[in-house]
Amino acid sequence: MANKKKRKTVEYDRWGWFFVAPFFIIFLIFQLWPLLYTFGLAFCESWTDAMFNLEIGPTFYGAKGENIFSNFPAIFVGDSGKLFDTYTFKAIGNTIIMWVANFIPQILLALLLAVWFTDTRVKMKAQGAYKMLVFMPNIMMAATISVLFYKLFDYPNGPINQILTSWGILDDPYRFLNTKTATRGIIAFINFWMWYGNTMIVLCAGILGISPSLFEAARVDGASSGQIFRSVTLPLLRPIMVFTLVNSAIGGLQMFDIPKLLTTSGYGDPDYTTRTITMYIRDLAFTGSKQLGKAAAASLVLFAITLIISLTLFYFMRDKDAIKERKMLKAARKGGWA
Amino acid sequence: MSTANAPAKAAKEESMSGNILAAKIFRNFICVFLCFLNIFPFWAMIVNSTRSSVMIQQSFSLIPSHYFMENFQKLLAQANENVSLWRYMGNSLIIAVSATVLSVYFSTMTAYGVVVYKFRGVTLVWAFIMGIMMIPTQVSTIGFFKFVFNIGMGNTYWPLIIPAIAAPATVFFMRQYMQSALPLEIVDAARVDGSNEFRTFNTIAVPMMKPAVATQCIFAFIGSWNNFYTPSMILTGQKLYTLPMFVQLMRGERFRSDYGIIYAGLVITIVPIMIVYLILSKYIIAGVALGGVKE
Numbered sequence: 001m002a003n004k005k006k007r008k009t010v011e012y013d014r015w016g017w018f019f020v021a022p023f024f025i026i027f028l029i030f031q032l033w034p035l036l037y038t039f040g041l042a043f044c045e046s047w048t049d050a051m052f053n054l055e056i057g058p059t060f061y062g063a064k065g066e067n068i069f070s071n072f073p074a075i076f077v078g079d080s081g082k083l084f085d086t087y088t089f090k091a092i093g094n095t096i097i098m099w100v101a102n103f104i105p106q107i108l109l110a111l112l113l114a115v116w117f118t119d120t121r122v123k124m125k126a127q128g129a130y131k132m133l134v135f136m137p138n139i140m141m142a143a144t145i146s147v148l149f150y151k152l153f154d155y156p157n158g159p160i161n162q163i164l165t166s167w168g169i170l171d172d173p174y175r176f177l178n179t180k181t182a183t184r185g186i187i188a189f190i191n192f193w194m195w196y197g198n199t200m201i202v203l204c205a206g207i208l209g210i211s212p213s214l215f216e217a218a219r220v221d222g223a224s225s226g227q228i229f230r231s232v233t234l235p236l237l238r239p240i241m242v243f244t245l246v247n248s249a250i251g252g253l254q255m256f257d258i259p260k261l262l263t264t265s266g267y268g269d270p271d272y273t274t275r276t277i278t279m280y281i282r283d284l285a286f287t288g289s290k291q292l293g294k295a296a297a298a299s300l301v302l303f304a305i306t307l308i309i310s311l312t313l314f315y316f317m318r319d320k321d322a323i324k325e326r327k328m329l330k331a332a333r334k335g336g337w338a
Numbered sequence: 339m340s341t342a343n344a345p346a347k348a349a350k351e352e353s354m355s356g357n358i359l360a361a362k363i364f365r366n367f368i369c370v371f372l373c374f375l376n377i378f379p380f381w382a383m384i385v386n387s388t389r390s391s392v393m394i395q396q397s398f399s400l401i402p403s404h405y406f407m408e409n410f411q412k413l414l415a416q417a418n419e420n421v422s423l424w425r426y427m428g429n430s431l432i433i434a435v436s437a438t439v440l441s442v443y444f445s446t447m448t449a450y451g452v453v454v455y456k457f458r459g460v461t462l463v464w465a466f467i468m469g470i471m472m473i474p475t476q477v478s479t480i481g482f483f484k485f486v487f488n489i490g491m492g493n494t495y496w497p498l499i500i501p502a503i504a505a506p507a508t509v510f511f512m513r514q515y516m517q518s519a520l521p522l523e524i525v526d527a528a529r530v531d532g533s534n535e536f537r538t539f540n541t542i543a544v545p546m547m548k549p550a551v552a553t554q555c556i557f558a559f560i561g562s563w564n565n566f567y568t569p570s571m572i573l574t575g576q577k578l579y580t581l582p583m584f585v586q587l588m589r590g591e592r593f594r595s596d597y598g599i600i601y602a603g604l605v606i607t608i609v610p611i612m613i614v615y616l617i618l619s620k621y622i623i624a625g626v627a628l629g630g631v632k633e
Contacts, residue, residue, distance in 0.1 A: 041484065135622070256567050302476070
């Protein structure tokens with residue numbers, strides 16, 4: 001009897017494979033295989049002769065006896081002969097600049113709002129309405145938002161120029177989207193504007209997840225709001241903040257819709273200073289001589305950077321509990337109220 | 339010590355309640371400002387869509403006018419020269435609905451497989467799903483593009499719909515929810531009653547997961563509806579274009595002459611989502627809060 005029962009459970013458990021199978025089949029075909037294919041193409045000659053509309057390749061460089069890394073030198077070394085002085089790394093630089101300019105104010109504002117919304121002493125009414133409005137841009141179509149800002153900052157008749165000139169802040173309309181700093185700033189602002197509500201809600205949930213007794217204990221012991229924030233909230237919020245950071249960094253590296261649709265030509269005006277790495281990869285692959293091989297090699301670089309960031313996350317998350325405990329002990333000792 | 343401090347403490351508390359009021363006013367002021375900041379672009383868009391091109395070029399106003407229908411008619415006429423505006427919307431709807439159904443159903447199924455069954459390698463399977471969650475689709479763009487066109491799926495909706503079946507983030511959310519909402523005893527009870535495994539899943543587990551399914555449906559739909567990156571690479575025939583691709587078209591020469599038309603077009607693409615958001619915002623925000631705390 002016992003034997004039979006045991007056999008039956010094993011039988012049931014085998015069903016698990018059928019349930020996870022569709023996921024893995026589709027993953028293998030539509031995600032893993034394209035990824036490996038991209039890796040392969042990075043070592044192939046593959047482009048299109050635009051003049052004769054002739055597709056060349058993909059042929060493996062090794063099969064022709066050429067250096068299999070033929071696609072890579074152009075990615076790392078520029079025409080000037082300097083390392084990293086290439087369009088690829090300029091695009092990566094643009095992406096990072098615009099991501100940092102959006103993330104720092106985003107996390108600071110989100111943290112501030114999250115602390116305000118969860119403050120039990122200064123209770124905020126109408127929180128639901130605030131959250132709703134603050135989060136709203138996040139679910140809107142990035143394409144529409146980008147074109148909307150393109151119109152808002154239009155020269156010379158865009159609403160922003162009209163407002164600034166009528167208020168006397170500007171004497172003449174300003175060509176925002178022809179200026180490097182302004183365009184990058186607008187892209188960073190749109191990202192900030194779309195995402196701070198999301199980050200705020202995540203951080204709010206994180207703070208609400210901290211045991212209230214910790215806050216009470218701190219307050220009973222006479223800790224000020226600032227002390228509580230620094231010694232209780234912040235250390236315990238750390239895992240979530242690391243997660244938010246990495247998520248935002250990975251998402252930021254893939255930035256595409258907004259810079260693509262914000263500028264006049266769609267190729268990172270002015271002078272490619274707002275062209276992100278994903279835009280550049282697609283420019284390589286789908287315009288001009290359609291250099292798929294080179295684009296795949298650039299994708300590899302992007303993949304490597306993404307991987308480094310992900311591994312950093314795993315490093316942080318691995319010792320999560322140990323870090324938490326150490327921090328709490330340290331905070332308790334430092335705060336002097338425990 | 340505490341007795342000596344009593345009057346000082348009382349004074350402190352009194353100033354504290356004053357502080358609280360001041361803090362409250364200040365904080366609400368900042369929040370109202372932020373709300374204004376978030377609404378302003380949308381409001382400017384809606385107002386300008388109701389004004390004529392000449393009015394828009396002359397000055398800025400926060401008060402709507404009455405040219406919306408005219409702008410909208412012109413927009414339809416301009417767009418319909420090639421492909422009807424409604425067609426773009428229909429295309430987007432077909433893709434988003436199919437992708438949402440597949441994504442949520444199969445993600446629930448995958449989560450069920452991981453939660454209910456203790457088959458060999460289940461921990462490995464789960465670790466794998468967690469691991470691939472962080473790989474962005476954009477890094478394999480080139481291979482995806484080439485593969486899709488090689489197998490003859492270029493310029494079709496299949497590559498936009500089928501990959502939705504493998505959505506690690508949705509699986510993750512479903513597993514979290516399932517662990518607390520689906521008692522395994524119920525699965526056992528169904529087995530005793532002779533229900534087969536897939537029937538148990540479809541008729542017992544899925545209905546019990548309704549709240550999570552609803553939340554993930556919203557997110558999957560919005561994600562697919564807003565997607566510009568993949569469709570703009572896969573779809574080459576204008577008849578198959580989606581709404582975000584139409585937004586890109588609006589920046590082109592044909593629409594540049596008339597300012598009102600573009601704003602009307604933007605309104606058309608954004609207002610449906612805005613209305614849905616106003617109705618469902620509570621669930622959406624709760625979903626974000628749940629999904630964000632990934633521990």
